[in-house]
Structures are given as structure tokens and as C-alpha cells.
Amino acid sequence: MRRAALLAAALAATMPVAATAKAPAKPTLEQRVQRLEDEDAIRHIFIAYAAALDGKNADAYVALFAKxxxxxxxxxxxxGPAEIHALIDGMFHNTPAGYVNKDSxxxxxxxxIKVDGDRATSRSEHVLFRRHMDGSGLPQAVLFGRYxxxxxRENGVWKILKRxxxxxxxxxxxxxxxxxARQQQPAQPPAGGAQ
Amino acid sequence: MSRAALSVEQRLQLLEDKEDIRQIIIDYASALDAQDADAYIALFAEEAEWVNGGMVRKGKEEIRALVAGLFPTKPDDFVNLETFEVTFHPRIELNGDRAKMRSGHLLFRRGPGGNPVPVLFGRYxxxxxREDGVWKILRRxxxxxxxxGEEYLPVIRARQRIQEQHIKGAKG
Structure with a gap:
């Protein structure tokens, strides 16, 4: 009995080394908080991206991208930001200050979202709504897509490296x-009067 | 228990639990969109239930049989060009290794001109x-x-008839 116990103890003494080598290290409290903060920061990029699109704000849009x-x-x-800025400028046409998007x-x-150190990937979905072409002013879903x-993480701030x-x-x-077809249609005045 | 009575670790655990459950919503919608029966079933607990009106499926095998009927055979590179689901406003209540959630969802289908059309709003x-350390759906x-449900059933039946006619037309 005593010999069996000694043998078991000897075996157990060898196990922690093997177990430590295989088992992933349990994340620290700080690492767990960091993961939540990183995911939250990236979710905020989606919000800022949609806001920049809705507000047709080219500077805010381009600022979300990495070098x-x-x-x-x-x-x-x-x-690169310059090429992306040129693309967006073509789509946003001289948006006036205080612009409110009543079309889309x-x-x-x-x-x-999957975070891996200073890199992350994400798959998401999006729907674009536009003012209905029938003149009713109702929002109409016109495009579903995937990002x-x-x-x-660039200088401590999460940025889009590739969209x-x-x-x-x-x-x-x-x-x-x-x-x-939409381009050939006459523009519909927004509900509640012309701008 | 108020937050003040919890340790930082306990408060962090609550945030992680909510995040894990929100991830189930994402994975569920992804499995539905991709019509991936294995990914769909993997989200359910061993003793799970799936309920829609009078339709009740108990256990993974019954749920698998249900979705196998809904998801036709498809190629590996399948991309769903017909439907997608948006799930939103998850309200999660945690209670140890159990949780409850209420959410809304909106199903879109390809419309006649190719644009997406909302066809069904529902609630989950x-x-x-928490099963072996992983959150799973116990009851949906x-x-x-x-x-x-009564209004939607004729819509589904009409759509099935149109699909069957298309299939017959394609064969004929």
C-alpha cells in the first residue's frame, strides 16, 4: 500500500510538467478585460463607419482606416487613405455642414469578431435602406451584403486594415x-417638403 | 445581488457570459443563413427544445431532423442569395449557469426585383x-x-407551391 502510494506520488510529481506544457494558460483578469475592450472598440468602428456613411463625412470615414x-x-x-478618400469624395459630393441624410x-x-493580439478579423452583415422610389417616403431595403x-491596432487605436x-x-x-434604373428616375422630394 | 456586492472577477464573468450568449445569436443567424445543419445543431444543449407554436422538437436528433428538412442539399461553396435574418435587442438575464433572453428578429427574402424584402418579424x-463550460441553447x-403564425402559414404554403412549380418546370 505504502509502495503504491509512493509510486503514485512519484508519477504525480512528473505530471504537472506535462500538464503545464499542454494546457493553455488561463487568461489573467487583465487579459480578460482587454479582450472585452478590444471587441467593444471594434464594434464601435462599425457604428462610426455607419455614421460616417450616413453623414457622408469623408474625413470621418477615412479616419477609420489604417495607414x-x-x-x-x-x-x-x-x-491607402488617399485612394480611399478619392473614392469616397466621388460618392459624397461636397456635403454641406449640418447635412442630414434623408435618403439612405x-x-x-x-x-x-476574433481578436488575436494587435490583429483582429470580423465577419458581419449589412443592409442598405433608401427612400422608396415610389415617392411614399418609406424606407426600402435595397441591398444586403457581407463585410x-x-x-x-495602430498607435494603440484599432483601425480597419482591410474591408x-x-x-x-x-x-x-x-x-x-x-x-x-435609379439614376434614370427623377429625384423624389423628401416627405414633409422640399429641402 | 447588486453589483457592489460582487468582486471584480464576478462582474467580469457576468460580462463574459453575456458576450458568449450574444455570440450564440451571431452563430445562430450565420448557421441559418448558410443553411449549415451541423453548425446549427452544435448551438443546442443535449436536452434542448425548439418550439414554434404547436411544433415542438425535443433533443438534438429531433431538431436535426427538422432542420435537415428545411436545409436542402447544397454545394460546399454555397452562398445564400435568397434569405437572411437580422436578430436584435437581446435582453439577457443571467442566473449562474442558466440564462434567459428575449430578442427580436426580422427575416428578409429576395424580392421580385432582387432587392431584399422583410417578410417576417418575430420574437425569440x-x-x-452552461454545459461543460460552454453556453448552449436549452430552449428556443x-x-x-x-x-x-396563422397569417404566415398560407404565405409559406404559397411559396412552396411556387417552388414546386419551378422545379417541375425545370424538369419538364
């Missing part, structure tokens, strides 16, 4: 036809 | 359990609301 940030939609690729808004949802993103926008419903081909 | 009333009650 080497990329923006990709199909074959359209823009690299974006809803982003289901961000699936596949990479983030980097891939994937139009899904309608497909990019269908969306092109819809946009051309 | 869920219970969760899906409550179609706008339209109601």
Missing part, C-alpha cells in the same frame, strides 16, 4: 441594373 | 445553460408576430 488600409468591392480595390441609412449587424474585415464588401442580395450584377 | 424567448421559442 495601409484597403477597401475592396469585387474588382474595385483602393489602397445603413444597418450593420451580427459582427463576429469581411481585418483590423490592426471587403460583398453585395449578396441583390447580386453585384443585379445591383448594377438597379442603380442604373 | 430563449433559455440557455420562436414566436412569429408580424405576420402572425
Amino acid at each position: 495601409n488600409g484597403q477597401w475592396i468591392n469585387g474588382s474595385i480595390v483602393r489602397k 441609412f445603413e444597418l450593420t449587424f451580427h459582427p463576429d 469581411e474585415d481585418e483590423f490592426i 471587403v464588401d460583398i453585395p449578396t442580395i441583390p447580386t453585384p450584377e443585379e445591383w448594377g441594373r438597379i442603380m442604373r | 424567448e430563449d433559455e440557455f445553460i 421559442v420562436d414566436i412569429p408576430t408580424i405576420p402572425t
Whole structure:
């Protein structure tokens, strides 16, 4: 009995080394808080991104990207803040101060964020709503898509390193036809009077 | 128990638990959109229930049989170009290794012109359990609301008839 106990003790003495080598280290309190803070900071990028789009604020939009940030939609690729700024300037056309967007808004949802040190990835979904083309003023969902993103912590602040926008419903081909049809329609005055 | 009576570690654990449960919402919608039965089933506890009106499925096997019928065979690179679901406003109440959640969800379908059209708003009333250290769905009650379950059933049947006609047309 005593011999068996000694043998067991001897075996047990060898186990912690092996167990320590295999088991992942339990995160510290600080690491656990850091993870929550990182995920929260990245979720805030989605909010700021949607706000910049809705407000047609090119500076706020570009500020969300890293020095080497990329923006990709199909074959359209823009690299670096200057190229992204040029793309957005073309879409936002001289937005006046105090502008309120009465034509469109974006809803982003289901961000699936994975943080790995100073890098992170996320998959999320988004729906673009526009003022209905029938003149009713009702919001109409016009495009569902997916974002596949990479983030980097740059000077202590999370930034978008790569944003891939994937139009899904309608497909990019269908969306092109819809946009051309919309451009041919006369502009509808907003509900409650002309701007 | 008030927050003041909890240690920092306990307060952190509550935040992590809520985050883990919110992640289930994301994974659930992702599995539905991708029509991935294995990913869907993996979110449920061993003794889970899935309830929608009079339709009740108990245990993983019954739930798997239900979704296997809903999710047709598809290629590995399948991308859902027909539907997606938005889940929102999760209100989570934690109680140790159990939790409850109420949330809203909105189902969209491809419309005639290709744009997404909202077709169903509903509520989820869920219970969760921490099983082997991982949060799982113990009970999901899906409550179609706008339209109601009674109103939505004819919509589903009409859609099935159209799909069957398309399939027959494609074969014929």
C-alpha cells in the first residue's frame, strides 16, 4: 500500500510538467478585460463607419482606416487613405455642414469578431435602406451584403486594415441594373417638403 | 445581488457570459443563413427544445431532423442569395449557469426585383445553460408576430407551391 502510494506520488510529481506544457494558460483578469475592450472598440468602428456613411463625412470615414488600409468591392480595390478618400469624395459630393441624410441609412449587424493580439478579423452583415422610389417616403431595403474585415491596432487605436464588401442580395450584377434604373428616375422630394 | 456586492472577477464573468450568449445569436443567424445543419445543431444543449407554436422538437436528433428538412442539399461553396435574418435587442438575464433572453428578429427574402424584402418579424424567448463550460441553447421559442403564425402559414404554403412549380418546370 505504502509502495503504491509512493509510486503514485512519484508519477504525480512528473505530471504537472506535462500538464503545464499542454494546457493553455488561463487568461489573467487583465487579459480578460482587454479582450472585452478590444471587441467593444471594434464594434464601435462599425457604428462610426455607419455614421460616417450616413453623414457622408469623408474625413470621418477615412479616419477609420489604417495607414495601409484597403477597401475592396469585387474588382474595385483602393489602397491607402488617399485612394480611399478619392473614392469616397466621388460618392459624397461636397456635403454641406449640418447635412442630414434623408435618403439612405445603413444597418450593420451580427459582427463576429476574433481578436488575436494587435490583429483582429470580423465577419458581419449589412443592409442598405433608401427612400422608396415610389415617392411614399418609406424606407426600402435595397441591398444586403457581407463585410469581411481585418483590423490592426495602430498607435494603440484599432483601425480597419482591410474591408471587403460583398453585395449578396441583390447580386453585384443585379445591383448594377438597379442603380442604373435609379439614376434614370427623377429625384423624389423628401416627405414633409422640399429641402 | 447588486453589483457592489460582487468582486471584480464576478462582474467580469457576468460580462463574459453575456458576450458568449450574444455570440450564440451571431452563430445562430450565420448557421441559418448558410443553411449549415451541423453548425446549427452544435448551438443546442443535449436536452434542448425548439418550439414554434404547436411544433415542438425535443433533443438534438429531433431538431436535426427538422432542420435537415428545411436545409436542402447544397454545394460546399454555397452562398445564400435568397434569405437572411437580422436578430436584435437581446435582453439577457443571467442566473449562474442558466440564462434567459428575449430578442427580436426580422427575416428578409429576395424580392421580385432582387432587392431584399422583410417578410417576417418575430420574437425569440430563449433559455440557455452552461454545459461543460460552454453556453448552449436549452430552449428556443420562436414566436412569429408580424405576420402572425396563422397569417404566415398560407404565405409559406404559397411559396412552396411556387417552388414546386419551378422545379417541375425545370424538369419538364
